[in-house]
Amino acid sequence: MKRRTLLALAASTVLLAACGQSPTNDAETKATDTAASGGSDLLQRINNGGTINVGTEGTYPPFTYHDESGKLTGYDVEVTRAVADKLGVKVEFQETQWDAMLAGLDAKRFDMVANQVSLTTPERLAKYDKAQAYSWSGAVVLAPKDDNRYSSWEALKGLRSAQSLTSNYGELAERYQAEVIPVDGMAQAIQLVKQDRADFTMNDNLAILDYLKKFPDAALEIKLTAPVSEQTGSGLVLIKGDDAVLAKLDEAMAALAADGTLTKLSQEFFGADISQQK
Known part of the structure; x- marks a missing residue:
């Protein structure tokens, strides 16, 4: 009887141990199956x-x-x-x-x-x-087509730039020592350039290209484009x-x-x- 009881206890222990290991084995099996079937x-x-x-x-x-x-x-x-x-x-x-x-x-x-x-x-x-x-995009300078003063970014010094004061482009204009004319946004900035109340405006290349595509007769063009190192x-x-x-x-x-x-x-x-x- 005692031997029979010990055997029963041993069998129960093995069974419990096997049951306790099954979740780990299932997880490993799933991971293996996922890898074998081609990844994510x-x-x-x-x-x-x-x-x-x-x-x-x-x-x-x-x-x-x-x-x-x-x-x-x-x-x-x-x-x-x-x-x-x-x-x-x-x-x-x-x-x-x-x-x-x-x-x-x-x-x-x-x-x-x-x-x-x-x-x-x-x-x-x-x-x-x-x-x-x-x-790919970066800052560009938009100005009248017949204005030939934009040989380099350094040439912006002293020119009037229509920019939002809180934008990165306003800060960029200041970095190149342009005189910033405050505006609410790109639409107003472009109007000031067209009215000769500002010499140029700076904005994102893609936004400016979108504007020029919609308004091909605006008599404006991109004069300067950010160097490759500054494009995103x-x-x-x-x-x-x-x-x-x-x-x-x-x-x-x-x-x-x-x-x-x-x-x-x-x-x-x-x-x-x-x-x-x-």
Whole structure:
């Protein structure tokens, strides 16, 4: 009897130990299965021709907006659709406000963001990855076409610059010792330049290109462009760590650059090629 009892206790101990180990084994098995099946869920969807979910604003022309028919379009949107075509997947856009964009990415409401995002802060760089840039921008000087005083940035000294006092461009004008004429925003600044109440204004290259495309008869042109070292690139942004997906996005973007798709879309929305640094 005593031997039988000891055997029963031993069997129970083995059974309990096995039960206690099963969650760890299940977790290890799942991790192994995930790795064996091709990586992350997003990578598997891309490899299997599934659907990627992309967050975008939908109210930020000409990057992401609705046209007269109600269709979601814009440079960022059409670039993303072209990337999806290269990857052989479908794309669904989830529209959200800018302030909630990265929070939605954190919460996995979508897989990536297409909304002119540049990772310029240490906090963002630590948390997110950006695929190869599809647009580049920096400060430019806008002035009348017949004004030939803009041989260099140093030539801005003493000239009148229409700028918002709280903007980076106002600070840049002051750095080059221009006389700053205070304005509320870009629209007012351009009006002062056209009225000869200011010599020039500075703003983001993409914003100025958008204006010039909409108003080709404005008799204004870009005189100076920020050097390459001061330009920032925007691209598809996703949570850091999915290197295999990032590599596929980079490969697709490189192919779109090589076959002229990015240049074509740039010309369509901006009248200039914004996909390359110049």
